[in-house]
Amino acid sequence: MTLIYQINRSKRRRNLAIKVAKGKLEIQAPWHMPEATIRAFVNDKHAWIDKHLQRQRRQLDALAPRLWESGERLRWLGEPMTLKVATATRKSVERYGAELFVTKTARSQAVKEPRLTIISWYKRQAEAWLDDFFATWPEHHGLTPSTWSIGDFTSKWGHCTRKQALKFTWKLWIAPPWVVRNVVIHELCHLKEFNHSKAFWRLVEQLSPDYQAAEAWLRQHGVTVLNADYLDYCDENSD
Structure with a gap:
């Protein structure tokens, strides 16, 4: 070849x-x-x-390109959701069980909607997830970020700044919860070890014992989960 x-x-x-x-x-x-x-x-x-x-x-x-149309599969924390799209007088998004209902207005630009409405929903849900996570994160670990927020990265899952601020891509929450938790802990460990030294990986293993499986998952599925044309992954050998 x-x-x-x-x-x-x-x-x-x-x-x-x-x-x-x-x-x-x-x-x-x-x-x-x-x-x-x-x-x-x-x-x-x-x-x-x-x-x-x-x-x-x-x-x-193995995946169909993302068109943001009714019938497509989305995921929240690894769980499949069927997208339902309708036109209404205002934009909205609600999840009911395994379905995500999204409305767009007649004036919405076809290229941007309902994509932007759905991404905004993911960001709000991810922020709430992080709030809950840090509310129960043990203080005795001594790893407390100054702030945390949600962004839209194309080639990484999250990052930690020298000002001890954490930021993650909303696409991370497409992954299963144990993978999400590992990424958050990975970035938390950078608060103490701002590198990928042996000391850093020892700390990650201490706080997230299954980190190697999570890292393997990210390497395997990042090509489609981080890809704006797909934002999904195949179930085979994934969870």
Whole structure:
């Protein structure tokens, strides 16, 4: 199989790096590195790259592209919800059991609605989840963020700032609850260890013993859960 890839050069980069995302291959390279050197590097990593590309493409092919229409499947904390869309005099969103009912107005832009209404719902629900989580988080752990909030990241689940503020993507709450909890604890541990050192991972393991399974889940499903064109994952070998 011939590998098709894009080269992204940077004057700050010193080494070659591979990025496999959304079923596509990018090579991050130093500014003046010869293309022959890059090509040799890709050929050397061909088997590894092909394995990951094929896995991601299988995941993408197994899901229908997101159209935000009635009948599509959404997820809240891993549980499937069927989307129901209607037109009304005002926008609204309510969850009833395994169904999410969303209304849009006749003037709503087809491209943006009901997507924006649903994303706003996810953000509110995620904020409430975090409020409940931190309300019961043991103080004796000594890990208390200054603030927490919800954003919309495309390539990461959350981050911690040096001002001890935590921020997470709303897409995280598509995942099962044990995975969500692990990500939150992961970022909390950065309040003490602002790195990914051995000391950091020891702290994560102490507070989230199943963190390795959660990290594996995130690596496996990030390609579709973080992808705005899908925002879902296949159930097989996932929970």
